Amino acid sequence: MDVVSPELNSLLPDEIMDTEAIEDIPHSQSDGTTVQSEPDEDTSVPMETDTPVASESGFCSDATSAAQSLITSTDSTLSITTTKTTDSVTGTSITTSGLQKLSAPFTISAANHQIILNKVASSQATEAAKSAGSPQVIKQEGQKLLVTAIGKSGQPIVLQLPHTGSKAGVAQTSGDTKSQTPQFKVVTIGGRSELKPVVGSSTNQVTTLQAQQLKTVQIAKKTPASSAAPIKFIITKTVNSKGLSPQSSVSPVIAGRVLTQNSPVMPARTITLTEPHNTSIQSIPGKKIAISPLKTPSKVTVVSVASPTPSAPQKSVTLPVNVALGQQILTVQQSTSASPVKVATSQTTAQNIKPVQSVTVGGVSGSQFKTIIPLATQPNVQQIQVPGSRFHYVRLVTATTASSTGQPSGPSTSSIPTAKPMVVSTGAVRMSVPIVPAQTMKQVAPKPLTSTAQVVTATQTQQRLIMPATPLPQIQPNFTNLPPGTVLAPAPGAGNVGYAVVPAQYVTQLQQPPFVTLASSSGFQASAGIQTQARLPLNGYCDCFANGEFCNNCNCNNCFNNLEHETERLKAIKTCLDRNPEAFKPKIGKGKEGESDRRHSKGCNCKRSGCLKNYCECYEAKIMCSSICKCIGCKNFEESPERKTLMHLADAAEVRVQQQTAAKTKLSSQISDLLMRTTPVISSGGGRLPYTFVTKEVLEATCECLLEQAKRAEQTHQPQAEAERMILEEFGHCLMRIISSAGKAKVDCASINC
DNA sequence: GAGTTTGAAACT
């Protein structure tokens, strides 16, 4: 069975912005429940990367709603440890972030394509969230969320879920949506076009998923069929592991749904697979399960499976979940529903409390997709970096209430003491801010901060400015010492304030107001008062905007493409993406699969230029027109003589320019060298005088002196020889004066005046 | 630098 795609990451950089459809996973379900696919009608929301979360009983049933769809879990206990693995081949660092002890519910905003791993402590807040759009309130109990990254091409991703240990005597049916059964939620982020959960036996055989207590949420990017390599997400579960447990008995009952969406910016698809009937299988302590790399036979991954908790033989069973990212294995220990689930790789077993989780997807160049989810107690900030996209986001999430259920943050968790409480609107406050070009974000790693701030540091050198996530004009803490890329989480109980550090390129726009008020959810809704987008200079005509950048030092008039009008800007972006989901994607991308050459994503439509002028986007990009171009009279093809001639001329011109540049450089170098060699060696003992001392004034003065001497000789009727002698003598005097002046480091014409 | 040409994007 082809369960692993060798290409995993090739499609990520340019396309990770999209959270597109995942394949519907055919599951044979005993209860007859078929996997449902949500209509692909969700409104695309710009600059957002969803992190969908499924629940056992809820999912985005109203995926068509353009409004906010909030999925709120009130009882879920989530804990995923940030893990980081490194691809041994490419060195790509893939960080699998986890959710840390999320005693808090989480909220998914379908409209803004944000997952708010946040606390919604009160039902009112939930209701408020519901009222905000088309919410989904999910009661989750004992739910486990696994956020994993699909970031490496050619590497299989295997989630191996052993049987969960259910409570003795607890019979669960497929319709029991409030099952206490622990469940896995697998959140994948990446351009997976396929998701194939399979059930793996203890003998490492991978079979079709029959019955799992598994929930899979995948933020998959539906890549163009032409270029998207099939990526298969494999979720395996050890079933009927005779060697592990004689009690293995599988009750393949799956009650699940698959929420699919194809829009790049749609809310995430949710695959919910529940297994009401749980077996009491436990893993043998220390048992190692080898996960076949399948298509990567050279890679053999052995996963250490955690042993069940001895103290909880039945009700608290430690269940291993092994996630293999190629050679990377993510081992997940699942406890009972009442216990937090901690997901950790074998490499990072003691990172169960991280102030910030990081989800890294992609990794072609090691600097691709990173999502920072600070979740220690108040997961208010998500930093997302989208590979290939020029957008990177710091997602500022404000909890509706300061939940008392929040666990104390980890040792590395800190807050901003100066963050004052602020007026918090009902519902989550979200904000996405492009923070850094994709090329500059190299790595995101949790980093302790010496100050009071919780920090996620991206290895950036750009200057940044901190912005409050919510209107907070009165707060101006001193963040000058914060490192770049800092994301500050609000202090528990100190108000719902999140801070994001933005790159220097946006700082200039913030200099007028030190802190820019970022729209809250309510404010964002209210900001819809912008009548028409046409009134805004935020349109496709502006290259800055089209490039996903703020305007800076351009000639815009009445420009709204700045942080001061972030709300309008976001709305404009949303409008553009609604109109064209590809609006902010690079026009020049890879060609079809197998084609190495670049090509225009849409093709040009030139009519008069013959595609041989810079009017043509293909020609401008120095690529030839392709079959998708709709140009008329195209001459921008391989054998075109006009093109060859033009290229020849262009090359010749370029050569000339290079030659001229080289000549100028050489001349400049020579002049500089000459100046260096003629640098005066001024010393009391003499030395070579610089000719620079013989200025024009000096020469003129000297000449005047000589002429004056000549006049004297003439007036006194001196013989010519005597006249010459007098002149030479005067010249000698002049030279002496020049030398004297040079010795004093003075160039004073007056000193040699006669 | 002003005016013209051009084609992409928006708009209808």
Next chain:
DNA sequence: CAGTTTCAAACTC
């Protein structure tokens, strides 16, 4: 989907 409009960059003089 096609035609029109708007716009800014490219180009020409």
